[in-house]
Amino acid sequence: MxxxxxxxxxxxxxxxxxxxxxxxEQGAHWLIxxxxxxxxxxxxxxxxxxxxxxxxxxxVAEQDFGAxxxxxxxRFRGRHIGMVLQRLHLVASLTVLNNLLLAQxxxxxxxxxxxxxxxxxxxxxxxxxxxxxxxLSHGQAQRVAVARAVVNKPKLLLADEPTSNLDxxxxxxxxxxxxxxxxxxxxxxxxxxxxxxxxxxxxxxxxLQPQA
Amino acid sequence: xNLATISLSYLRARSLNTLLNVLLLALGVATIxxxxxxxxxxxxxxxxxxxxIDLVVGAKGSxxxxxxxxxxxxxxxxxxxxxxxxxxxxxxxxVKKAIPLALGDSYKGFRINGTTHEYLxxxxxxxxxxxxxxxxxxAVIGAEVALRTGLAVGAKFKGAHxxxxxxxxxxxxxxxxxxGVLAPSGTVIDRLVITSVESVWAMHADHHEIxxxxxxxxxxxxxxxxxxxxxxxxxxxxxxxxLPRYINNNSGMQSASPAYETARLxxxxxxxxxxxxxxxxxxxxxxxxxxxxxLYNALNERRYDLAVMRTLGARPLKLMALLLFEGLxxxxxxxxxxxxxxxxxxxxxGYALKAAQQVSVTGWIWVNDEWWVxxxxxxxxxxxxxxxxxxxxxxxxxxxxxxx
Numbered sequence: 001m002x003x004x005x006x007x008x009x010x011x012x013x014x015x016x017x018x019x020x021x022x023x024x025e026q027g028a029h030w031l032i033x034x035x036x037x038x039x040x041x042x043x044x045x046x047x048x049x050x051x052x053x054x055x056x057x058x059x060v061a062e063q064d065f066g067a068x069x070x071x072x073x074x075r076f077r078g079r080h081i082g083m084v085l086q087r088l089h090l091v092a093s094l095t096v097l098n099n100l101l102l103a104q105x106x107x108x109x110x111x112x113x114x115x116x117x118x119x120x121x122x123x124x125x126x127x128x129x130x131x132x133x134x135x136l137s138h139g140q141a142q143r144v145a146v147a148r149a150v151v152n153k154p155k156l157l158l159a160d161e162p163t164s165n166l167d168x169x170x171x172x173x174x175x176x177x178x179x180x181x182x183x184x185x186x187x188x189x190x191x192x193x194x195x196x197x198x199x200x201x202x203x204x205x206x207x208l209q210p211q212a
Numbered sequence: 213x214n215l216a217t218i219s220l221s222y223l224r225a226r227s228l229n230t231l232l233n234v235l236l237l238a239l240g241v242a243t244i245x246x247x248x249x250x251x252x253x254x255x256x257x258x259x260x261x262x263x264x265i266d267l268v269v270g271a272k273g274s275x276x277x278x279x280x281x282x283x284x285x286x287x288x289x290x291x292x293x294x295x296x297x298x299x300x301x302x303x304x305x306x307v308k309k310a311i312p313l314a315l316g317d318s319y320k321g322f323r324i325n326g327t328t329h330e331y332l333x334x335x336x337x338x339x340x341x342x343x344x345x346x347x348x349x350x351a352v353i354g355a356e357v358a359l360r361t362g363l364a365v366g367a368k369f370k371g372a373h374x375x376x377x378x379x380x381x382x383x384x385x386x387x388x389x390x391x392g393v394l395a396p397s398g399t400v401i402d403r404l405v406i407t408s409v410e411s412v413w414a415m416h417a418d419h420h421e422i423x424x425x426x427x428x429x430x431x432x433x434x435x436x437x438x439x440x441x442x443x444x445x446x447x448x449x450x451x452x453x454x455l456p457r458y459i460n461n462n463s464g465m466q467s468a469s470p471a472y473e474t475a476r477l478x479x480x481x482x483x484x485x486x487x488x489x490x491x492x493x494x495x496x497x498x499x500x501x502x503x504x505x506x507l508y509n510a511l512n513e514r515r516y517d518l519a520v521m522r523t524l525g526a527r528p529l530k531l532m533a534l535l536l537f538e539g540l541x542x543x544x545x546x547x548x549x550x551x552x553x554x555x556x557x558x559x560x561x562g563y564a565l566k567a568a569q570q571v572s573v574t575g576w577i578w579v580n581d582e583w584w585v586x587x588x589x590x591x592x593x594x595x596x597x598x599x600x601x602x603x604x605x606x607x608x609x610x611x612x613x614x615x616x
Contacts, residue, residue, distance in 0.1 A: 045614070050523055070527075071527045083523045085613060089519070091221075092517075093222050098221070102521070103524045103525075106525045106526040107525035
């Protein structure tokens, strides 16, 4: 589904990330595991196409990122890649429903409130559609962030440290949420984490070591 | 969901700040609109009152005073001119029309203007009731006079010396009779009591022992007759070059050009208008600065939102458009509010001026220059948003998200 080849990313003339080769099947669930500073987030951002690596190639859903102009890459990301950010970053001034419509609008997709409500429904959030993010609990906010990531039925779903700062029960709930939603749209799921608790529940692991 | 809903949601989220920016812009726009509307109407009014009058002949003195007293009836006359000399000018071949005015008295602050029927015709006067005077001591009153004094056709009143309305100033005998009330015209005649020249002469002639006014009018000798001014219309363009010199050289009179004197008056008022306009522009500039600071600060609060929008597929240009749109939206709201407030203030000013019996000003007109004011406000909004928009365009998504 995606392939990363000879990827190097340097920052301040220092390599922060090296990936020789990594391929994943459509629908597979992966963890990027490594301690802090190993470049997990950098790799995730490179996969999302929001960070241009120093060298190497990334292909997602048969699309080579290097062959796309910046605007085309933005469009591709909007249509085919969903991201759940570590700090969620819901747009505070917009309602829950509008946060989902924002994803459709920014991706240049037709706005479909029925689809947005359907996703909210599947996450048990129908009654929060008109709430603002500050009125939500952390768990609810996380579900909204996941809903926003999957509302455009992405082929690739990326999550950055979704379980950090959660107790054991909530940690598993959050993981389950991502896996269920990824399955629902047949998306490949990649979670960047240093959380050992979820290792056993995700079949594929990609280990990153800090660069010397 | 579109740029407008997103912008509005941000404006709502910072409602106090938005209110401040909108008010600043609105104040600037309102001040300029107020100036535009009042100077436009003043100018119109001055033009309308002086229309068709090429030259005014009066006693020697300040030419502006001659114009103010005999066309606009806002000042006291410089004096009187002898009947015979006035008649000579009236019959000059370069004079097409010469309307005599005999001023001196007033009623409750409204000037009594002794003239001929030609004066009414000149201003296109229409009667709301009654008809023009036929005999001495019959008078026609303007719409404003009728409204303020309550006089109607058939009523009698006594004039007072000068413009004063202090008790004791009244002429003891000889009351005027109202024979006509004029319809509102938006010109100076609204504020006048108009009668025949003979009425004014008779009022001031030394014949108080004779009770019959017609008899008095008949007995006045030509040597006693005086006009205050002549309103002159030229017969040909050559007159503009010759007539003023002829009058100023060959008589104890002087000529004054309404066009020249009103232009001079406006250049004097213009200083005040310029000061106010400068003040309004300073307001607009501070509004622009305030919008700029608000958007620039908002960028900081919103850097994650902008990064998130990029992860959701937004092109950098879209973020730029979002910021520009927000500046434009603020400017539009402020500009429209300013237009409304400007018109409302003008209308209120109109009421205040009405109470002072001065020129009438209304907020219910539209001047084309207002489009420029609105355009200026929108321009201020866009310019204020340019730098924030550029910064939004340059958002480093991965870097921003990695830090947060």
